[in-house]
Amino acid sequence: xxxxxxxxxxxMIEDALNTSILGRxxxxxxxxxxxxxxRDYTLDKHKKVDDYPYGGGAGMVMQAQPIYDAYxxxxxxxxHKVHCIYLTPQGKLFTQSDAKSLALKEDICLLCxxxxxxxxxxxxxxxxxxxxxxxxxxxxxxxxxxxxxxxISRMVPGVLTNSESGxxxxxxxxxxxxxxxxxxxxxxxxxxxxxxxxxxHAKVDMWRHEQSILRTKERRPDxxxxxxxENADNK
Numbered sequence: 275x276x277x278x279x280x281x282x283x284x285x286m287i288e289d290a291l292n293t294s295i296l297g298r299x300x301x302x303x304x305x306x307x308x309x310x311x312x313r314d315y316t317l318d319k320h321k322k323v324d325d326y327p328y329g330g331g332a333g334m335v336m337q338a339q340p341i342y343d344a345y346x347x348x349x350x351x352x353x354h355k356v357h358c359i360y361l362t363p364q365g366k367l368f369t370q371s372d373a374k375s376l377a378l379k380e381d382i383c384l385l386c387x388x389x390x391x392x393x394x395x396x397x398x399x400x401x402x403x404x405x406x407x408x409x410x411x412x413x414x415x416x417x418x419x420x421x422x423x424x425x426i427s428r429m430v431p432g433v434l435t436n437s438e439s440g441x442x443x444x445x446x447x448x449x450x451x452x453x454x455x456x457x458x459x460x461x462x463x464x465x466x467x468x469x470x471x472x473x474x475h476a477k478v479d480m481w482r483h484e485q486s487i488l489r490t491k492e493r494r495p496d497x498x499x500x501x502x503x504e505n506a507d508n509k
Contacts (some may be wrong), residue, residue, distance in 0.1 A: 275430045276381035277307040278348045278356060279419055280341060282323065282388055284309035286416045295434065296427055304432035307423070312336075315343040324389055333390035338399075341385065341392065345400045348383050356383045358400050359422070360392070361415035365404030368422055370445040372405070376422075377429035384422065386415030448501040450490045452482040 279287050287309040291297065299305050313321045317339065324334040349355050357379055376382060385392075385401065407418045427433045455466045469481045491498045 275305045275377065275379070275427065276352070277305065277423055278352075278381065278383040279307065279309045279386065279416075279423075280312055280344050280348070280383065281309055281386040281414075281416055281419075282312055283386075283414070283416055284311050287420065290420050291423065296424065299427060299430075299433040302432060304430055305427050310344050310348065312340050312344050315347065316340040327390060331390070335390050336387060336392045338393040338396035341396045342399060345383060345385075352381055356381050357402050358383045358385060359403050359405055360385045360387065360397060360401045361406070361418040361422070362387060362391075362404055363406050363409065363411055365406040368405045368407050368418075368425070370425070373422070373425040374429050376426045382426070384415070384419040386419050388414045445497075448490070448497045448504060449486040450494060450497070452485040452489065 281287055287307070291300065291307050296305065300307065313323055316323050316337075323340045324336050327333070327335045345356075345358060359382060361384065405418070405422065407421050412418065453467075455470060459466050459471070467481070469477055472478065487498075487501070490501060
């Protein structure tokens with residue numbers, strides 16, 4: 275999996291992706307990434323990439339030309355048209371299902387906007403999908419792009435070790451993950467549930483599944499409703 279990130283702040287991307295699990299995965303060759311500075315492709319001698327919006331209004335708008343040329347350079351380097359995603363509150367909500375689907379692609383280009391947005395003409399020209407990570411507004415697209423890269427990369431073979439990749443994770447089958455416990459057996463007068471100490475794996479699995487259902491019902495009734503509907507269809 276190769277990520278190309280079009281951004282005005284490549285250091286934000288590089289600092290995050292060169293650490294922890296993703297940094298290790300990059301070193302191992304499971305993923306790679308390149309943060310492309312959009313300013314490197316402007317024709318303006320002062321490296322300007324924005325201008326006032328037509329029709330008036332507050333703020334500035336990122337211009338089409340630098341973004342288009344940066345994206346074309348990505349496609350030339352890749353040898354084909356790279357799937358381009360624009361991070362925007364106007365996009366569809368990014369989900370675990372999307373992460374799994376996008377992990378199957380050979381490469382992805384993530385476009386990070388700033389200011390009041392991006393000239394619509396270049397979006398129409400290069401963007402394949404619009405994604406949002408939530409119904410709120412951020413100062414730029416870098417953080418959403420990092421969220422997406424992290425979620426997608428976890429689905430790429432070789433990124434997670436066996437100890438990091440459990441089969442039962444939150445959002446699998448529309449259920450939240452069950453409670454987890456570690457040593458010591460007693461902490462602050464709180465005991466580990468006895469079933470987890472029983473050694474009976476079948477009963478442990480049953481308990482964990484029950485806890486996932488209860489936790490989902492309590493904390494995410496929207497997911498619980500999907501779980502009920504899905505299981506009703508399977509009967």
